[in-house]
Amino acid sequence: MDATMNQKRALITGITGQDGSYLAGLLLNKGYDVHGLVRRSSSFNTGRIDAIYQDPHLAGVRLHLHYADLTDANSLSRLVRQIEPTEVYNLGAQSHVRVSFDQPIYTADASGVGALKLLEAVRDYRDHSGAPVRYYQASSSEMFGKVVEVPQTEKTPFYPRSPYGVAKVYAHWITVNYRESYGLHASCGILFNHESPRRGETFVTRKITRAVGRIHCGLQKKLYLGNLHAKRDWGFAGDYVEMMWRMLQQDQPDDYVVATGETHEVREFCEKAFARVGLDWRDFVEIDPRYLRPAEVDLLLGDPTKAKQKLGWEPTVTFDELVAMMVDADLELAQREKTLLDAGHSVTFKTSRD
Numbered sequence: 001m002d003a004t005m006n007q008k009r010a011l012i013t014g015i016t017g018q019d020g021s022y023l024a025g026l027l028l029n030k031g032y033d034v035h036g037l038v039r040r041s042s043s044f045n046t047g048r049i050d051a052i053y054q055d056p057h058l059a060g061v062r063l064h065l066h067y068a069d070l071t072d073a074n075s076l077s078r079l080v081r082q083i084e085p086t087e088v089y090n091l092g093a094q095s096h097v098r099v100s101f102d103q104p105i106y107t108a109d110a111s112g113v114g115a116l117k118l119l120e121a122v123r124d125y126r127d128h129s130g131a132p133v134r135y136y137q138a139s140s141s142e143m144f145g146k147v148v149e150v151p152q153t154e155k156t157p158f159y160p161r162s163p164y165g166v167a168k169v170y171a172h173w174i175t176v177n178y179r180e181s182y183g184l185h186a187s188c189g190i191l192f193n194h195e196s197p198r199r200g201e202t203f204v205t206r207k208i209t210r211a212v213g214r215i216h217c218g219l220q221k222k223l224y225l226g227n228l229h230a231k232r233d234w235g236f237a238g239d240y241v242e243m244m245w246r247m248l249q250q251d252q253p254d255d256y257v258v259a260t261g262e263t264h265e266v267r268e269f270c271e272k273a274f275a276r277v278g279l280d281w282r283d284f285v286e287i288d289p290r291y292l293r294p295a296e297v298d299l300l301l302g303d304p305t306k307a308k309q310k311l312g313w314e315p316t317v318t319f320d321e322l323v324a325m326m327v328d329a330d331l332e333l334a335q336r337e338k339t340l341l342d343a344g345h346s347v348t349f350k351t352s353r354d
């Protein structure tokens, strides 16, 4: 038998994002052949995976990148036929909640109907052994929105509060429907907020830690934020992608809440992040109403009991360790920026508009 026949082959949408980059690293380490969907951009968008793509031991051998888009159904079915994946991870999305109020239709298309387009592409597909492809859908705690119970479990009804949340509810239910209708091995991970030094700079944790680094190095004076009282259940992205993989290794597909079971206010994140470099957050943080949302999700707190029992879920990074990890990484980044500036180079830093 051809040796490549037994090779596990994953297709990851959203490979250029935070989670996609961690998942690609994890799967490559497990010996997978990894294929990533990249959407065309006029500027570089592969910064998070450049290190693994350019690794001479991996480049072009086990990590392959392909241009396609979740809004373009033809590109998705062509990719599936070409790659013949054994596992598909749908992580691609317009994932910014506030931006979804500005671009609700695009968000519905990419984050909602995009999942349907990908499911259609894999629905009748069987791998070399005749098995249906295993499919992971990146569902979100944002679907709980105006929460109807605390903590939230797999059985908590959804009450989304943003076009993004509504799009994710659609993607979630269409995935469940394809599982029930066509016997697809399709699982949804209802993941609560997870962060890392690779988090996009417009999400609140990274916006804060980026500012802490730059303020400490004298490169920024103030940090403008919106609602400081929102509470989130924040974990470390590296831990969460492991759960995506474990879901697809189960005999039966299912849906799981992945969370830490702790919740913290945005204000508390600020306090700890500034304290890490010996500063008092109250001297630097100001409220700018432009960062408030038309409808807010006030409190998220997940109950990961099912994931603990069935997937062996055990988060490895505490809230305090997460804050410290992100601040330390952004301090190093700001120090590098300062060195470049001091040497007369120009450094562009864009203040987050989200």
Ligand code: NAP
Pocket (backbone or CB within 6 Å): 013, 014, 015, 016, 017, 018, 019, 020, 037, 038, 039, 041, 045, 068, 069, 070, 071, 090, 091, 092, 093, 094, 095, 096, 110, 138, 139, 140, 141, 190, 191, 192, 193, 194, 195, 200
């Ligand atoms: P992220 O950093 O914003 O990455 C999103 C990815 O989707 C990027 O690779 C992006 O490409 C890609 N993308 C956007 N629009 C696309 C389109 N039309 N076609 C194809 N790809 C597209 O998000 P993340 O934090 O890694 O999250 C991964 C997934 O989990 C997302 O679906 C998100 O909604 C969901 N989720 C995240 C969290 C969290 O706390 N991080 C929690 C629950 C669920 P570019 O790089 O070109 O922009």
Ligand code: GDD
Pocket (backbone or CB within 6 Å): 095, 096, 097, 098, 139, 140, 141, 142, 191, 192, 193, 194, 202, 203, 204, 205, 207, 224, 225, 226, 227, 228, 230, 231, 232, 266, 291, 292, 293, 296, 297, 300, 354
């Ligand atoms: N982005 C941002 N910028 N958020 C702010 C700011 C600000 O200046 N000031 C306060 N916040 C508050 C938001 O109002 C929200 O209540 C909270 O900080 C977290 O905002 P984000 O970090 O943008 O994350 P999110 O919870 O809205 O969405 C993230 O988590 C979801 C899972 O619950 C995203 O990663 C989604 O893609 C993901 O599904």
